[in-house]
Amino acid sequence: MVELKEISGGITAVPGFMAAGVAAGLKKANKKDVALVYSDNPASAAAVFTKNKVKAAPILVNMQNLTKGEARAVVVNSGNANACTGEQGLKDAREMVQVAAKILGITSEQVIVASTGVIGHNLPLHKVTAGIEECAGRLSDKGGTDAAEAIMTTDTYAKEYAVQVNIGQKPVVIGGMAKGSGMINPNMATMLGFLATDVNISKDLLKMALTTVADETFNMITVDGDTSTNDMVTLMATGTAGNPLIEEINADFKDFVAALKQVAMHLAKEIIRDGEGATKVVTINVKGAYTQKDAQTAALSVANSNLVKTAFFGEDANWGRIFTAVGYSGAEFNPSRVDISIESSAGKEQMLAQGAGLKFDEQKAKNILAEKEISVWIDLNAGDKDAVAWTCDFSYDYVKINADYRT
Amino acid sequence: MVELKEISGGITAVPGFMAAGVAAGLKKANKKDVALVYSDNPASAAAVFTKNKVKAAPILVNMQNLTKGEARAVVVNSGNANACTGEQGLKDAREMVQVAAKILGITSEQVIVASTGVIGHNLPLHKVTAGIEECAGRLSDKGGTDAAEAIMTTDTYAKEYAVQVNIGQKPVVIGGMAKGSGMINPNMATMLGFLATDVNISKDLLKMALTTVADETFNMITVDGDTSTNDMVTLMATGTAGNPLIEEINADFKDFVAALKQVAMHLAKEIIRDGEGATKVVTINVKGAYTQKDAQTAALSVANSNLVKTAFFGEDANWGRIFTAVGYSGAEFNPSRVDISIESSAGKEQMLAQGAGLKFDEQKAKNILAEKEISVWIDLNAGDKDAVAWTCDFSYDYVKINADYRT
Numbered sequence: 109m110v111e112l113k114e115i116s117g118g119i120t121a122v123p124g125f126m127a128a129g130v131a132a133g134l135k136k137a138n139k140k141d142v143a144l145v146y147s148d149n150p151a152s153a154a155a156v157f158t159k160n161k162v163k164a165a166p167i168l169v170n171m172q173n174l175t176k177g178e179a180r181a182v183v184v185n186s187g188n189a190n191a192c193t194g195e196q197g198l199k200d201a202r203e204m205v206q207v208a209a210k211i212l213g214i215t216s217e218q219v220i221v222a223s224t225g226v227i228g229h230n231l232p233l234h235k236v237t238a239g240i241e242e243c244a245g246r247l248s249d250k251g252g253t254d255a256a257e258a259i260m261t262t263d264t265y266a267k268e269y270a271v272q273v274n275i276g277q278k279p280v281v282i283g284g285m286a287k288g289s290g291m292i293n294p295n296m297a298t299m300l301g302f303l304a305t306d307v308n309i310s311k312d313l314l315k316m317a318l319t320t321v322a323d324e325t326f327n328m329i330t331v332d333g334d335t336s337t338n339d340m341v342t343l344m345a346t347g348t349a350g351n352p353l354i355e356e357i358n359a360d361f362k363d364f365v366a367a368l369k370q371v372a373m374h375l376a377k378e379i380i381r382d383g384e385g386a387t388k389v390v391t392i393n394v395k396g397a398y399t400q401k402d403a404q405t406a407a408l409s410v411a412n413s414n415l416v417k418t419a420f421f422g423e424d425a426n427w428g429r430i431f432t433a434v435g436y437s438g439a440e441f442n443p444s445r446v447d448i449s450i451e452s453s454a455g456k457e458q459m460l461a462q463g464a465g466l467k468f469d470e471q472k473a474k475n476i477l478a479e480k481e482i483s484v485w486i487d488l489n490a491g492d493k494d495a496v497a498w499t500c501d502f503s504y505d506y507v508k509i510n511a512d513y514r515t
Numbered sequence: 516m517v518e519l520k521e522i523s524g525g526i527t528a529v530p531g532f533m534a535a536g537v538a539a540g541l542k543k544a545n546k547k548d549v550a551l552v553y554s555d556n557p558a559s560a561a562a563v564f565t566k567n568k569v570k571a572a573p574i575l576v577n578m579q580n581l582t583k584g585e586a587r588a589v590v591v592n593s594g595n596a597n598a599c600t601g602e603q604g605l606k607d608a609r610e611m612v613q614v615a616a617k618i619l620g621i622t623s624e625q626v627i628v629a630s631t632g633v634i635g636h637n638l639p640l641h642k643v644t645a646g647i648e649e650c651a652g653r654l655s656d657k658g659g660t661d662a663a664e665a666i667m668t669t670d671t672y673a674k675e676y677a678v679q680v681n682i683g684q685k686p687v688v689i690g691g692m693a694k695g696s697g698m699i700n701p702n703m704a705t706m707l708g709f710l711a712t713d714v715n716i717s718k719d720l721l722k723m724a725l726t727t728v729a730d731e732t733f734n735m736i737t738v739d740g741d742t743s744t745n746d747m748v749t750l751m752a753t754g755t756a757g758n759p760l761i762e763e764i765n766a767d768f769k770d771f772v773a774a775l776k777q778v779a780m781h782l783a784k785e786i787i788r789d790g791e792g793a794t795k796v797v798t799i800n801v802k803g804a805y806t807q808k809d810a811q812t813a814a815l816s817v818a819n820s821n822l823v824k825t826a827f828f829g830e831d832a833n834w835g836r837i838f839t840a841v842g843y844s845g846a847e848f849n850p851s852r853v854d855i856s857i858e859s860s861a862g863k864e865q866m867l868a869q870g871a872g873l874k875f876d877e878q879k880a881k882n883i884l885a886e887k888e889i890s891v892w893i894d895l896n897a898g899d900k901d902a903v904a905w906t907c908d909f910s911y912d913y914v915k916i917n918a919d920y921r922t
Binding site (some may be wrong): 159415441443463508 | 867
């Protein structure tokens, strides 16, 4: 197990990275809504984008720009998603990139762009560009938190994290920020994650590391099962840590992936903790699946079930809903071999053994579910693959937040 | 278009069918909880069952018993789903069948069995069998409503419907009852549908008629996207109407399917109208898909989206959420060709044209969404296939109903 040290500073904990976040007038009440992140050093870059066929303009622009696998800046606005905005939306996203590139003295292909907020309205571009210019003047190696605040929508707090880890006997930093489920005027729950590191790694392996880690962290969380038009996670790597270049799947690569997963998982769980209306974080562990895909499918099916999520809100040990969600997931298993338990700091209680309900201690189950962090253990007893998904409970407030008028 | 006349009597509107529903003590407050339906005449039978891998005991018993495609009785209990109850559950379901068969003087293979209610508890079998015996003594050709009441869980009203239609110049009756999303002590939202007719039709075509119709009605409704362990729809046909035997796909078959679809759709929409916490019925129309499957996938994706459903509860013209749900559905289409409109008795308003948001009349949209019955029109402009799904909005009460303790 690789040893990690948590450090402060978020994305600007990474040497050479500066950031800023300013209020440019897209959000109300003078809240920060434009963020800029800049690397003093050239950097490789990898990204994963939403699989939604309806992709917002900034996603489409990034898909073109990032083909070289290099980036030195990230520019983000909140308050407007620049999604379903047609040709004008694409022009606006490109203009955000060009304004940032020009003022930072880098090329357009080195700028990652993102937007989050209301869908279907054109950006107030003059406000955004003024915000980018103001950010450029305020870039600071202490600016990570300002940037993390500026990418928030209805997130109730900024999400950032950084760790230090020794790789190839050199200290390497991995830092990042994320935003979760929220909307400025009720709209999409967009997930954005921006990660940076000074590790020395080839572009191919950087891409592999991000894809692997995103599949096991950001892609295994769910607040409401709706996949946004704007979701993206990016990772920039400068190589300045001076570790021997990672260009094959060796021990250094595995250490880096483990550390990156730690950062990504921390941010992903923060998104769940701050999910709309969430009062609990629930970890769904599936063991003993035939395949990795079966394990993930089963875990996400349980994590996405409204009936399971409302039961957790009600602190109801309703294992029938959990078993049912495994049943309709599409995963391969034999129902008469399945075991289900719940666990929290208050203890662990098994409720289903070999597909049949057990007489369990209702009071103990109640105590377990009264905690804020709960784990569900589902053993399919079919094979040796496992997966973990994270979700939140489903409260009145989810409906309240999402039923409000946009205006 | 085949001409239908709505008639009263539900499942007992069909000549030769009798039914009863009694309170056997499974539900509280002396509510009816055991139902029996009996056909004086031999009848063919077809059924569709839940696709959940976790199947309740009565589903497993029916899958064995119905292989001959014949049935003369349906026995149902509410208050306990007899699901995840192991070997004892199977014994209990078989015992329900045998008790009904013996008292009615028919074979076990002629009895359809169903249960709905709480998962994971063994049936109080003596209460159920006493209920079956009491039902047998009360069978009546006016008993459809009592039976429809006895299969309810948290349904707020009984659901039954019947029509008369001329087929092969003979009057044919199709009647049925259904129950929807509800739970006795919060648990699964089980859908049960029992249909009967006196049409004269071969077993193969009866099966084809039910499968086709179920796919376009019961399988296109969604309250919360969770597929129960107990879902089933059955159709019995006595042939006593005296129409020329339908044994090929001819005009008579098409007329019968059209009439059956009308009955099934009526019952399916009643399930949505009475969905947990529902305040509105929303019809999702998808047009212009490449394939039928694409159209159904897109329609169900929108119908299942929590964000779409909460927006309807909030009467918010949030087309971005609708478009997004189409986007992640997996259906094939070009986002830049999609049109979206909303419609109700207050008018129709287009909000998306060729993938870009329109400036629309917010007040008119608000008036449209203030109605109780709303239609969404999504034109993919890709091909010529279409599909319709039905859903309800998502209110505080859904969370309330489903978060309550089981006890």
